Amino acid sequence: MSPNASLARKLAELNLTLPAAPEPKGAYRPLQVSGKMAYASGHLPIRSDGSLITGRLGEDLDVPAGYDAARWAGLGILATLKKTLGSLDGVRQVVKILGVVNCTPDFTQQPAVVNGCSELFAAVFGPDRGIGARSAIGANTLPLGVPVEVEAIFEIE
Amino acid sequence: MSPNASLARKLAELNLTLPAAPEPKGAYRPLQVSGKMAYASGHLPIRSDGSLITGRLGEDLDVPAGYDAARWAGLGILATLKKTLGSLDGVRQVVKILGVVNCTPDFTQQPAVVNGCSELFAAVFGPDRGIGARSAIGANTLPLGVPVEVEAIFEIE
Amino acid sequence: MSPNASLARKLAELNLTLPAAPEPKGAYRPLQVSGKMAYASGHLPIRSDGSLITGRLGEDLDVPAGYDAARWAGLGILATLKKTLGSLDGVRQVVKILGVVNCTPDFTQQPAVVNGCSELFAAVFGPDRGIGARSAIGANTLPLGVPVEVEAIFEIE
Numbered sequence: 001m002s003p004n005a006s007l008a009r010k011l012a013e014l015n016l017t018l019p020a021a022p023e024p025k026g027a028y029r030p031l032q033v034s035g036k037m038a039y040a041s042g043h044l045p046i047r048s049d050g051s052l053i054t055g056r057l058g059e060d061l062d063v064p065a066g067y068d069a070a071r072w073a074g075l076g077i078l079a080t081l082k083k084t085l086g087s088l089d090g091v092r093q094v095v096k097i098l099g100v101v102n103c104t105p106d107f108t109q110q111p112a113v114v115n116g117c118s119e120l121f122a123a124v125f126g127p128d129r130g131i132g133a134r135s136a137i138g139a140n141t142l143p144l145g146v147p148v149e150v151e152a153i154f155e156i157e
Numbered sequence: 158m159s160p161n162a163s164l165a166r167k168l169a170e171l172n173l174t175l176p177a178a179p180e181p182k183g184a185y186r187p188l189q190v191s192g193k194m195a196y197a198s199g200h201l202p203i204r205s206d207g208s209l210i211t212g213r214l215g216e217d218l219d220v221p222a223g224y225d226a227a228r229w230a231g232l233g234i235l236a237t238l239k240k241t242l243g244s245l246d247g248v249r250q251v252v253k254i255l256g257v258v259n260c261t262p263d264f265t266q267q268p269a270v271v272n273g274c275s276e277l278f279a280a281v282f283g284p285d286r287g288i289g290a291r292s293a294i295g296a297n298t299l300p301l302g303v304p305v306e307v308e309a310i311f312e313i314e
Numbered sequence: 315m316s317p318n319a320s321l322a323r324k325l326a327e328l329n330l331t332l333p334a335a336p337e338p339k340g341a342y343r344p345l346q347v348s349g350k351m352a353y354a355s356g357h358l359p360i361r362s363d364g365s366l367i368t369g370r371l372g373e374d375l376d377v378p379a380g381y382d383a384a385r386w387a388g389l390g391i392l393a394t395l396k397k398t399l400g401s402l403d404g405v406r407q408v409v410k411i412l413g414v415v416n417c418t419p420d421f422t423q424q425p426a427v428v429n430g431c432s433e434l435f436a437a438v439f440g441p442d443r444g445i446g447a448r449s450a451i452g453a454n455t456l457p458l459g460v461p462v463e464v465e466a467i468f469e470i471e
Contacts, residue, residue: 026268027275028291032252034312035193036349039253042292056262095346096353098465100294105370105454111340118341134342135356135465137414138455140262141295151255151292155348183425184432185448189409191469192350196410199449213419257451297419298452308412308449 007088007124014123019048021083022076031084037095038156040080042149044142045072054145058104061147063112070099070116073150077117078124085156094121094132095153102142102149110136117150164245164281171280176205178240179233188241194252195313197237199306201299202229211302215261218304220269227256227273230307234274235281242313251278251289252310259299259306267293274307321402321438328437333362335397336390345398351409352470354394356463358456359386368459372418375461377426384413384430387464391431392438399470408435408446409467416456416463424450431464 011018022043024030032039045053045068053069055061061069082088099114101107114136122130132153142149168175179200181187189196202210202225210226212218218226239245256271258264271293279287289310299306325332336357338344346353359367359382367383369375375383396402413428415421428450436444446467456463 026272026291026293027279027288028254029288030290032250032290034250034252034310039290039310041253041290042294093346093348095348095351096355097342098292100292102295103455107455108457108459110455110457115340122341131341131343133344133346133353133355133465134340135412135414135463136340136457137356137463138416138453138457139295140297140454141260141264141267143265143267143293143295145265149292149294151290153348153353183429183448183450184436184445185411186445187447189407189447191407191409191467194409196447196467198410198447199451255449257449259452296452297454298417298421298424300422300424300450300452302422306449306451308447 010124017048018079018082019046019075021079022046030080036155038154040077040152042151043073043076044144044146044149045069046076047072052144053147055147056102056104057113057147058107063109066101066113066147067116069147070114070150071120073148074117074120077150077152090157091125092155092157093129094125095155096133097150097152099136100139100142100149102147103138107138110138113148167281174205175236175239176203176232178236179203187237193312195311197234197309199308200230200233201301201303201306202226203233204229209301210304212304213259213261214270214304215264220266223270223304224273226304227271227307228277230305231274231277234307234309247314248282249312249314250286251282252312253290254307254309256293256305256307257296257299259304260295267295270305324438331362332393332396333360333389335393336360344394350469352468354391354466356465357387357390358458358460358463359383360390361386366458367461369461370416370418371427371461372421377423380427380461381430383461384428384464385434387462388431388434391464391466404471405439406469406471407443408439409469410447411464411466413450414453414456414463416461417452421452424452427462
């Protein structure tokens, strides 16, 4: 059994159901493949029921709520990977994540928010393959008023 | 005829004249090539006459003005590609764009602004090769007061 | 002698002592390698004595102080490269830098700040290999209140 053959089972074990893969909000693809690299567009936090999470850290959302939003953005990335590649089994490793947090100027816990996505990827792909490089930064606002947007690069087989 | 041989003609058809390729504003190259990947630095919106577009979305610029600025940033990227690679014909596909929009905290239409660049690339390279992954985010300010900065990754031959 | 064999000597010539490689502030790696590309996570400005530089451009830090902070972030990236790869000698070229500057909305000199990192890399690796593509953007805040965060991509041997 390849190390990836258990990914569908892993999702089930973690009690994770992927949301619908998001539709682009402009002239872009949710995932673009170039050689062995797959670039996931900035994903917004959308719950399984299709509702968009909005709000701003330091204003109307606290760190656990931001963490949860980053996790939903990450689940959206997984859904996009699965839809585009056919399965998550072709993912060799997480290369890099960029998490941008919509927050007030005094908010400085962007890493704790973006962990919601990072820890999801670590759980799904395992720590060896699921933890990559990362940047977490702040922004005064984001598309549609979401609290966090996450883009990612994956190495695929 | 290669699928790229008509790019100069395509620019003419679209009635596009590329601006002068921008000079770096610091210790960097406008385009860096690594293997089959070409990384375009963050480009600012500069018109063909050399004037810089400044302003902030939600304050003194509306979405169509921001779209136009993103288009000029994209034209600058095309000018840089042409200057560095000798021609646009070596571009195999747009891999990813990051568009950063200088805006007020209540502005949430960053994707509509960045479309100005995305739709330019789609028109010039065609939808198959001209549409890649993308992130659009907000920022409270940008270099020299521009409304939008766009960086891009291309796969080249 | 390979062009890289003198990098340790170059650091000594420049009177540079690398700080300790930073520990991750979340579920990520400071450096992730994929093929010939090495992705450095967003690095914060930490001095050799372990103290974190905090502050905001346009508020309590001026451009020279921001430049100095970007240089410390760059030194942290070099420390991470050395720790992870064993030496800086495997770095073939700087591919791209993203510098994010924590600043007030009226601050527009992000490139002058990020030069602190770019000019460090140019000095250490030489202009041919040490200068890559770059984006410099603003942000209303950054993790732990730092004035600048820098991520980088390197081509390695």
